[in-house]
Amino acid sequence: MDADRRIAGVDEVPEDGTLLVTIRPTDPDGVDDADGDVGRDADGDPEAEAILTRAAGEVAAFRNYCQHWRDTRLDTDDGAFVRNGEVFCQKHGATFEADSGYCTFGPCEGAVLESVGVGVVDDAVYLEDDDYEFVRLGPAERDDDGGGSRIDFTGS
Ligand code: FES
Numbered sequence: 001m002d003a004d005r006r007i008a009g010v011d012e013v014p015e016d017g018t019l020l021v022t023i024r025p026t027d028p029d030g031v032d033d034a035d036g037d038v039g040r041d042a043d044g045d046p047e048a049e050a051i052l053t054r055a056a057g058e059v060a061a062f063r064n065y066c067q068h069w070r071d072t073r074l075d076t077d078d079g080a081f082v083r084n085g086e087v088f089c090q091k092h093g094a095t096f097e098a099d100s101g102y103c104t105f106g107p108c109e110g111a112v113l114e115s116v117g118v119g120v121v122d123d124a125v126y127l128e129d130d131d132y133e134f135v136r137l138g139p140a141e142r143d144d145d146g147g148g149s150r151i152d153f154t155g156s
Contacts (some may be wrong), residue, residue: 005126018080022140023046026132036073047141051075051127053087058099059120074087103153
């Protein structure tokens with residue numbers, strides 16, 4: 001396995017939260033800047049984010065934006081809220097299965113988070129998705145606060 005694609009040890013992926021990582025799309029033209037997890041590095045090249053989850057020992061990864069308002073990030077740099085194997089969107093409370101990304105409740109019920117391919121070798125998580133390169137642990141470069149700028153119906 002290519003060491004450049006090693007993301008983290010399996011033990012570094014929390015079961016009660018998410019591990020946020022920056023990835024770079026291999027096709028810059030395939031990036032939608034409206035997605036909340038997209039940023040630009042110092043050279044202006046696009047970066048995106050993935051959240052890693054671990055449910056019942058299985059690691060999965062998804063792009064870090066909600067299926068309801070795509071400009072809303074699920075993990076706003078401090079780990080998304082995860083309970084009973086479900087990832088919560090803190091904007092309107094949608095819940096997504098941590099292993100499949102399927103939305104079980106909320107305004108986008110039935111939608112599925114955009115999957116990012118990862119695999120485990122020797123207790124380490126590797127990026128296996130040819131659509132992305134691994135950049136670093138932590139958030140993508142962006143100008144705003146990354147939490148989604150729209151005001152929801154609660155005023156938050
Ligand atoms: S933005 Fe995620 S549930 Fe509305």
